[in-house]
Amino acid sequence: MSTTTETIFDRIGGQAAIEAAVDVFYRKVLADPTISHFFDGTDMEEQRAKQKAFLTMVFGGTDDYTGKDLRSAHAPLVAKGLNDAHFDAVAGHLQATLDELGVDAESAGVIMETAAGTRDEVLNR
Amino acid sequence: MSTIAFAGAVHQSGAGESVLETLLRHGADVPYSCRKGTCLTCMLVARSGEVPDFASEALKPTEREQGMFLACQCPADRDLTVALPNRATIYGRARIQSKEALAPEVCRVRIRPANDLYYHAGQFINLQRADGLSRSYSLASVPSLDEHLEIHVRRLSGGAMSSWIFDTLAVGDEVDIQGALGSSYYLPGRPEQDMLLIGTGTGLAPLYGIVRDALASGHRGKIALYHGSRAPNGLYLRDALRKLAAAHDTFTYTPCISGDSAEHDCRVGRADLLALDDHASLDGWRVHLCGYPPMVHAAKKSAYLAGASLADIFTDPFDLKDLRAAPRDSEAARSDIW
Missing domain, CATH: 3.40.50.80 (Nucleotide-binding domain of ferredoxin-NADP reductase (FNR) module)
Incomplete structure (x- = not known):
């Protein structure tokens, strides 16, 4: 897994790809009325940094962002009703971001699989 | 459970409290305002105990070196002895140069600091009355264009400071100012940017x-x-x-x-x-x-x-x-x- 993901991180352009992706992704998430209320009152710079850490993880760039972070970070949102439908919406925005940036299908597949693997942590199950 | 010692008293902190919250809960006489780490009004000095770096991030290196930190940003999960910093190191004297109405509820106050204030247009200052009442006001003046500092004060119903500025403050009066603070100002780089x-x-x-x-x-x-x-x-x-x-x-x-x-x-x-x-x-x-x-x-x-x-x-x-x-x-x- 680690060699594959490292290859993907490098193949899609490393840190520069993250920089390009984070605003595209965060804007999609913020503009989606079905999930944007979860971000009301959050510090946008902080949130963008978190999105960046998340993307770095799913792009295979680092292991810094752990399941424990995901679990505790989302616990207050789960208390506010975060569920599978919201997770799917965010995953959809991630897929759309990858499409928009022209990430090849194989890399995108691995990235989406990594993202899908966070579902239980994110939803605190 | 930790203790915060201040002004001869020792206060027990509650779970999750900041140093400011502990002190205020015990009725300690400390200035504060925004509670968000922005206005710098609640600056204290740590006489003993370790203050985390993030509690002094917003301060100048010289202030950090003197042990100053923001009470609202410092968790009260450690034993600390704290004190009010020497006011003279934070506030400077200033004199009211002029006061004029710009609108029924807005007045322009021009202020002349005793010592030149280094600032950018768009930053803010804290203005403090002799009794300690303190408010932040954005600067409308430009260092290269205006001789004096300029603030615009809106009269707020029941607002202690704005009422005082409108009704009592007179040309020639002295106030204390702190600043300039804030990072929303004009940067001369990228002059072509819209x-x-x-x-x-x-x-x-x-x-x-x-x-x-x-x-x-x-x-x-x-x-x-x-x-x-x-x-x-x-x-x-x-x-x-x-x-x-x-x-x-x-x-x-x-x-x-x-x-x-x-x-x-x-x-x-x-x-x-x-x-x-x-x-x-x-x-x-x-x-x-x-x-x-x-x-x-x-x-x-x-x-x-x-x-x-x-x-x-x-x-x-x-x-x-x-x-x-x-x-x-x-x-x-x-x-x-x-």
């Missing part, structure tokens, strides 16, 4: 400084200023801004009235909505948002969604200022301010 400035109420003050600073610095990009008010008489400095717009092709000024009364030459609607409507793409733009906090937060999101980079969006929500509590007051007194 700028969108949106302010409500006295949120115009820092923008008035930023616009004149940008023009004086030879800014070449567009500068679009939207000033919003519920009523026409809140749109102060209209003549000055129209003159400025007439003199500079790159600068446009749009006064906006969000209430019922319409007026010739003013747009009808909320300033932020009109501004964002007029500018569908803010890709590459620099954006300044000042004034009413819900406007600032909503417009920040809209500007980002319209393509502005977060690093290019500067905000100055006035919850840290006009909504300030009087120091040492209870929560009930806080709500009085409006």
Whole structure:
């Protein structure tokens, strides 16, 4: 897994790809009325940094962002009703971001699989 | 359970409290204001105990070196002995140079500091009355253009400081000022960058400084200023801004009235909505948002969604200022301010 993901991180352009992706992704998430209320009152710079850490993880760039972070970070949102439908919406925005940036299908597949693997942590199950 | 020692008393901290919260809960006499780490009013000195770096991040290196930190940002989960810093190292004396009405509820106060104040147009100062009451005011003056510091004060019903400034403060009086603070100001780099400035109420003050600073610095990009008010008489400095717009092709000024009364030459609607409507793409733009906090937060999101980079969006929500509590007051007194 680690060699594959490292290859993907490098193949899609490393840190520069993250920089390009984070605003595209965060804007999609913020503009989606079905999930944007979860971000009301959050510090946008902080949130963008978190999105960046998340993307770095799913792009295979680092292991810094752990399941424990995901679990505790989302616990207050789960208390506010975060569920599978919201997770799917965010995953959809991630897929759309990858499409928009022209990430090849194989890399995108691995990235989406990594993202899908966070579902239980994110939803605190 | 940790203890915070202050002014000869030792206070037990509660779970999750900041040093400021522990002290206030025990009725300690400490100044504070925004509780968010921005206004720097609650600065204390640690005489013993370790203060985490993030509690002094916003301070100058010289202040950190003296052990100063922000009580509202420091968790009270450690034993500390703290004291008020020597006021003379933080506040400087200043004299009121002039006071004039700009609108029925807005006055312009010009202030001459005893020692030159290094500042950028758009930053703010804390103004402190002799009894310790303290408020933040944005600077409308520009160092290269104006001899004195200029602030715009709106009279708030029940506002202790604004009432005092309107009714009692006189030319020649002395006040203490701290600053300049804040990071929403004009940067001379990238002079070709287009700028969108949106302010409500006295949120115009820092923008008035930023616009004149940008023009004086030879800014070449567009500068679009939207000033919003519920009523026409809140749109102060209209003549000055129209003159400025007439003199500079790159600068446009749009006064906006969000209430019922319409007026010739003013747009009808909320300033932020009109501004964002007029500018569908803010890709590459620099954006300044000042004034009413819900406007600032909503417009920040809209500007980002319209393509502005977060690093290019500067905000100055006035919850840290006009909504300030009087120091040492209870929560009930806080709500009085409006």
